[in-house]
Amino acid sequence: MTNIGENTEAADDPADKRLTVTLKVNGQECVVSIDPRVTLLDCLREVLHLTGTKKGCDHGQCGACTVHIDGRRVNSCLALAAVHGGDEIITIEGLGTPGNLHPMQRAFLENDAYQCGYCTSGQIMSAVALLREPCGASDDDVREFMSGNICRCGAYPNIVRAIQQARRALGGS
Amino acid sequence: MQVFDLVQVTDAPAAIAAGAASPTAQQGASVRFLAGGTTLVDLMKLNVEYPDRVVDINRLGLDGVATLANGDLSVGATARNSDLAHHPQVRERYAALSQAILAGASTQLRNAATTAGNLLQRTRCMYFRDTASACNKRKPGSGCPAIAGTNRMLAILGTSDACIAAHPSDMAVAMMAYDAIVHVQGTSGARQIPLSDFYVPPGNRPDIETVLRPGDLVTHVTLPAPLAGERSAYLKLRDRASYEFALVSAAVAVTLADDKIASARFALGGVGTRPWRVRDAEGALAGQAPSDTVFRAAADICLQGARPQGQNGFKVELAKRCIVHAFKQVTR
Numbered sequence: 001m002t003n004i005g006e007n008t009e010a011a012d013d014p015a016d017k018r019l020t021v022t023l024k025v026n027g028q029e030c031v032v033s034i035d036p037r038v039t040l041l042d043c044l045r046e047v048l049h050l051t052g053t054k055k056g057c058d059h060g061q062c063g064a065c066t067v068h069i070d071g072r073r074v075n076s077c078l079a080l081a082a083v084h085g086g087d088e089i090i091t092i093e094g095l096g097t098p099g100n101l102h103p104m105q106r107a108f109l110e111n112d113a114y115q116c117g118y119c120t121s122g123q124i125m126s127a128v129a130l131l132r133e134p135c136g137a138s139d140d141d142v143r144e145f146m147s148g149n150i151c152r153c154g155a156y157p158n159i160v161r162a163i164q165q166a167r168r169a170l171g172g173s
Numbered sequence: 174m175q176v177f178d179l180v181q182v183t184d185a186p187a188a189i190a191a192g193a194a195s196p197t198a199q200q201g202a203s204v205r206f207l208a209g210g211t212t213l214v215d216l217m218k219l220n221v222e223y224p225d226r227v228v229d230i231n232r233l234g235l236d237g238v239a240t241l242a243n244g245d246l247s248v249g250a251t252a253r254n255s256d257l258a259h260h261p262q263v264r265e266r267y268a269a270l271s272q273a274i275l276a277g278a279s280t281q282l283r284n285a286a287t288t289a290g291n292l293l294q295r296t297r298c299m300y301f302r303d304t305a306s307a308c309n310k311r312k313p314g315s316g317c318p319a320i321a322g323t324n325r326m327l328a329i330l331g332t333s334d335a336c337i338a339a340h341p342s343d344m345a346v347a348m349m350a351y352d353a354i355v356h357v358q359g360t361s362g363a364r365q366i367p368l369s370d371f372y373v374p375p376g377n378r379p380d381i382e383t384v385l386r387p388g389d390l391v392t393h394v395t396l397p398a399p400l401a402g403e404r405s406a407y408l409k410l411r412d413r414a415s416y417e418f419a420l421v422s423a424a425v426a427v428t429l430a431d432d433k434i435a436s437a438r439f440a441l442g443g444v445g446t447r448p449w450r451v452r453d454a455e456g457a458l459a460g461q462a463p464s465d466t467v468f469r470a471a472a473d474i475c476l477q478g479a480r481p482q483g484q485n486g487f488k489v490e491l492a493k494r495c496i497v498h499a500f501k502q503v504t505r
Contacts, residue, residue: 015176036179036227039214059215060282072255072284078214079285082179083207083229126281133280134259147415148279 021085025050026094036082041065043081044091052092052121056150063149066122066129067091073129075148092121095128104128107166108159115153123149127163131170139164175223183232185358185390191228193360193388200311200380206230206390208251209285211278212294220304221295221311235392236287238263244398250289250391254344255280257288267396269405269424273347273442276409279416289391292345292355292371293383296338297418298327309335310379325484326418329492331446332480336379339443340372341418346442347407349450350424351396359389368394372447379446400436403428408499409442410491419443421492423499427458434458434467439499441475444492451475463504465497472496 016035023030025048032047041058044050044067053076056064060075067076068090096102101109104127114120126149135145142160151159182188188206195204205213205224208231216222235249238260246267248257257263258274274283274291286294300306300318307316319327319337328339345368353368371383385391399405405426411417422442428435437458440450454475461467472493479489 017176017178019179036177037174037217059218060211063279063281066281072253073281074285075211075281078210078282080179080207080210080214080227083181083231129280144415145280148281 019082021082023048023081023085023089024087025089026091032081034081036080038081039077040067040069040079040081040084040089041076044076044089050091050093054118054121056119056122061150062119062122063126064119064122066125066149068125068129071129071132073126090125092125095124102128103169104131104163104166107162107169111158111162111165112155113158113162114151114155119149119151119153123151123159127159127166130163131167174217175220175225177217177224178226179229180226181229181232185233185235185392188228188230188233188390189358189360189388191226192390194226195224195387198385198387198389199382202387204228204387206289208287208290209253211282211286212290216295216302219302221302230390237393241395246396246398248288248394248396250393251287254278254283254286254288254291257344258283266399267347267351267405269350269407269426270344270347270396272407273343273409273422273424276407276419276422277343288344288394291342292348292368292391292394293385294342295382297341298338299323301338309377310338310375310382313378313380320482323484324482326420326443327482327485328444328446329479329481329485329488330441330444330449330476331374333375333377333379335377336375336446337482338375338379338446340445340447342448343407343409343419343422343442346422346440346448347405347424348394348396349440349448350405350426350438351399352438354395354397355391356393356395357385357389358392359386363392368448369450375446399426400428403436404503406499406502408495408502410495421488421495423492423495425496425499425503427500427503429463429504433460433462434504435460437471437500439471439475439496441492441496444479444488449475451477458500463500465501468497468500469493471500 054064056062058077060078065076195202204226207227236251237249258271264271300308327337355366407424409422419442425439427437454471457471
């Protein structure tokens with residue numbers, strides 16, 4: 001990860017409110033120079049070039065931008081990046097690698113739990129967080145806990161199947 | 174989104190001093206406190222809110238949830254909705270509150286959203302959120318297209334000729350039923366505001382939603398200890414089974430003695446310009462044996478004065494049935 005947020009232009013512009021923030025993303029510290037308006041989502045994608053996190057609605061309604069902050073899933077589109085200095089941020093890039101997938105990623109592959117794939121990283125980030133949440137054992141419980149992630153392709157049945165498979169594999173309920 | 178200064182504060186006096194620089198604590202405030210951001214950042218993206226200064230209050234240590242020596246539950250202003258809903262004391266003693274929070278939004282939003290932010294969340298009326306529309310709440314005097322327009326989701330109680338926006342919270346409905354007190358620190362000291370006095374009727378200034386003044390910082394909310402043996406529940410009726418605002422909801426709490434209702438308290442969501450509670454309706458239940466007829470009579474009182482619009486007349490009957498059904502749940 002490189003420090004590509006640094007920008008020394010326009011320093012005399014009164015509208016330039018840029019702040020220097022140290023974000024901890026997937027275990028790596030990244031120093032970024034960002035306008036206070038920059039959301040965590042835009043910072044991840046446009047400054048740090050971690051494009052696995054997707055922008056869907058940009059208003060906290062679709063869940064495509066789900067990341068973990070200090071172990072909890074949130075919508076990164078409604079988080080201002082500059083207030084999360086020092087917090088532990090995990091994105092889809094931090095879950096597994098192509099050669100060493102997270103069990104939830106593998107379960108999504110094995111169950112064909114997507115069509116176009118645009119919502120998938122958000123789905124998986126929610127599903128991984130769900131493993132640590134007080135979610136009941138039934139498919140309906142999973143549906144309720146996953147209701148903040150919308151899939152316009154309608155891959156929901158296989159998403160539920162994938163999550164339940166991963167929960168069983170990981171020894172959960 | 175408008176340009177703003179972002180300020181991080183580590184003590185309440187600094188937050189209060191920063192907030193006091195705004196001419197108003199209501200719609201269009203020039204200084205806004207940022208907690209979870211789930212309402213504020215959303216509205217700033219829409220240019221409905223456009224503060225010059227945003228004050229991050231997440232490092233004030235106001236995120237605790239604890240039972241006090243007097244039995245009250247104290248809920249910090251920046252306690253996350255998820256933490257409150259899953260808190261063992263809340264699940265056991267304030268079931269309707271836990272259920273209400275979990276019936277609202279999504280896990281991601283509840284992980285970020287806070288107590289004070291939830292109380293202060295803004296209406297989902299689409300005209301309020303659309304700066305191309307007139308809206309008396311956003312721009313006093315500009316008019317209310319909702320009254321002759323799309324109003325299926327909007328309020329039937331507490332409305333005015335200027336505004337019919339419904340208060341969207343679930344959490345606040347349960348807190349209203351539990352007689353919550355909002356604790357505020359401001360430029361002239363601390364005050365305690367019963368939640369029932371916290372929201373103001375829209376009148377002809379629907380941009381003014383609460384009694385908060387510039388610099389006022391909600392520090393925590395307290396809920397009195399529940400009555401001995403009190404049972405409570407939250408029933409939410411909506412267009413989807415999950416992740417949807419209420420058409421109608423009810424938080425109900427009841428104690429029984431000798432098979433009769435000893436005490437009852439309840440509040441409604443989805444129907445009012447604020448969480449709606451009618452003491453006379455509760456009084457009608459006291460001393461009665463639980464029955465559909467008795468619950469229906471209380472519901473009739475609660476909905477008195479309802480003023481439906483073109484698309485939301487169904488809410489009157491739906492609210493009554495919601496009340497009856499919720500009370501049946503906690504009295505059987």
